[in-house]
Amino acid sequence: MRPSTETLWANQDQHQGDRLRLFAAVSGLNGVDEIVSRNKTYRQSHLVEFIADDYRGEVGLAEQDFDLLVSLYAGFVSEHCTRYLRVGGHLLVNASHGDAAMASIDRRYRLAAVIKSGGPNGYRVDVRDLDAYLIPNQPQALTADRLHQLGRGIGYTKSPFAYLFERIS
Numbered sequence: 001m002r003p004s005t006e007t008l009w010a011n012q013d014q015h016q017g018d019r020l021r022l023f024a025a026v027s028g029l030n031g032v033d034e035i036v037s038r039n040k041t042y043r044q045s046h047l048v049e050f051i052a053d054d055y056r057g058e059v060g061l062a063e064q065d066f067d068l069l070v071s072l073y074a075g076f077v078s079e080h081c082t083r084y085l086r087v088g089g090h091l092l093v094n095a096s097h098g099d100a101a102m103a104s105i106d107r108r109y110r111l112a113a114v115i116k117s118g119g120p121n122g123y124r125v126d127v128r129d130l131d132a133y134l135i136p137n138q139p140q141a142l143t144a145d146r147l148h149q150l151g152r153g154i155g156y157t158k159s160p161f162a163y164l165f166e167r168i169s
């Protein structure tokens, strides 16, 4: 394992400060640190690296070399970038652009936690009652083609800020 934990972040914009607070909540000491760091075999803290590139192309990263992949309001990042995530690594994703739905039908993932607004850092992590999430408001057959057609997320009975999936295969 490399002596650092790296995060592929698709882009930067005016919400970067807010996203960094979210990242602090997720990778900080609020419970998920234990989840994200489960595979960590080194003492150093996480390293966050920003990559300004099109995530659909070759971005020069090694496959299955990352512990955390972040996909917030940026399209189907998981479709193109899961290959960089090692098995046992995590995908932080929200529903807005459909990528949470995409991850929910991707057999390489299982839901590990939900991220809710609130708490000392503005976000908190909940690992309870996960079966109660990702239930569509309107029953429908979800496929990758359908999600591409929609080009956005679907409505769920519960709407946490984001989801944390573990790559399991």
Ligand SMILES: C[S@@+](CC[C@H](N)C(=O)[O-])C[C@H]1O[C@@H](n2cnc3c(N)ncnc32)[C@H](O)[C@@H]1O
Residues within 6 Å of the ligand: 010, 011, 012, 013, 015, 016, 019, 053, 054, 055, 056, 071, 072, 073, 074, 075
């Ligand atoms: C609504 S912003 C969200 C930005 C950030 N993820 C956040 O949560 O604040 C959508 C961003 O996705 C980026 N984006 C869309 N498709 C992309 C791609 N194929 N590769 C890299 N960035 C992409 C856009 O450049 C834009 O900055």
